[in-house]
Amino acid sequence: MEFSLFPRDLFAEVERLQRHMQQALELSPSIRGFARGGFPALNVASTPQSAEIYGFAPGLDPKTIEVHLERGVLSISGERKSDLPQEGGDASVHTNERFAGRFHRVISLTDDLDPNEVRATYREGVLHVSIKREASAQPRRIDIN
Amino acid sequence: MTEQTSNEAFLLPPVDVVEDEGGITLYADLPGVTRENLDLHVDGENLFIDGRIALEMPKEMEATHVEVTRSRYRRVFALSREFNTGKLTADLKQGVLKVRIPKAEHAKPRRIEISPA
Numbered sequence: 001m002e003f004s005l006f007p008r009d010l011f012a013e014v015e016r017l018q019r020h021m022q023q024a025l026e027l028s029p030s031i032r033g034f035a036r037g038g039f040p041a042l043n044v045a046s047t048p049q050s051a052e053i054y055g056f057a058p059g060l061d062p063k064t065i066e067v068h069l070e071r072g073v074l075s076i077s078g079e080r081k082s083d084l085p086q087e088g089g090d091a092s093v094h095t096n097e098r099f100a101g102r103f104h105r106v107i108s109l110t111d112d113l114d115p116n117e118v119r120a121t122y123r124e125g126v127l128h129v130s131i132k133r134e135a136s137a138q139p140r141r142i143d144i145n
Numbered sequence: 146m147t148e149q150t151s152n153e154a155f156l157l158p159p160v161d162v163v164e165d166e167g168g169i170t171l172y173a174d175l176p177g178v179t180r181e182n183l184d185l186h187v188d189g190e191n192l193f194i195d196g197r198i199a200l201e202m203p204k205e206m207e208a209t210h211v212e213v214t215r216s217r218y219r220r221v222f223a224l225s226r227e228f229n230t231g232k233l234t235a236d237l238k239q240g241v242l243k244v245r246i247p248k249a250e251h252a253k254p255r256r257i258e259i260s261p262a
Contacts, residue, residue: 043210046206047205047207052203053205056176056177056212056240058175058215058239058240058241059174083161083163083243091163091164092163093163094164095161095162097207098161124179125176125177125239
């Protein structure tokens with residue numbers, strides 16, 4: 001039997017499970033849904049002028065992140081390398097929770113977004129994609145002659 | 146040894162922990178945390194990781210989908226005596242915290258010679 005130096009706390013596990021259950025009960029706004037628990041975790045918000053997407057993707061080289069927007073569907077993909085040592089060495093892995101490998105997440109956004117007005121930044125491991133709404137979709141005051 | 150959690154609402158950052166002959170290396174995912182917003186400290190035999198997410202957000206923003214529900218990370222690890230926390234080094238890069246804690250000299254494994262009879 002193996003003993004971990006830092007065994008995971010049972011209560012922490014229960015809390016994590018509860019969080020997943022709670023999130024699963026919330027309604028998804030789209031048929032593509034937002035598959036939860038994937039990498040990177042996503043927060044999406046909207047303003048009257050734009051859609052704001054935050055991808056929590058730490059430890060990446062921003063040049064390797066692929067972001068595509070097509071007809072209101074945003075996809076984020078890339079690969080995250082493992083920091084764990086190669087097998088067969090002297091080091092032993094006690095805990096392995098961090099995501100490693102290829103990732104690909106797709107989210108449906110509203111269809112009033114302008115694909116030519118996308119701005120993406122990567123800072124402190126957070127990918128922030130800001131997409132402007134099309135000018136014609138923005139509320140405006142109509143003058144009465 | 147053990148890991149402690151509190152009932153307060155914190156995000157539990159995922160970690161990798163690797164041990165080699167010289168010490169232990171811990172990697173923690175803390176996306177959104179800057180160096181100024183990270184509090185890493187050793188108290189007694191506990192290692193505390195505490196970080197706050199600071200994101201630039203536009204005004205009039207309305208969340209439509211939220212997976213990261215809190216803005217604070219916290220995780221505590223109990224260390225054993227063989228680690229020399231005085232020589233702990235830490236590095237935060239693109240939301241990944243790397244902590245290296247060397248073992249005290251006396252705790253490093255050494256080969257014991259068997260003298261001939």
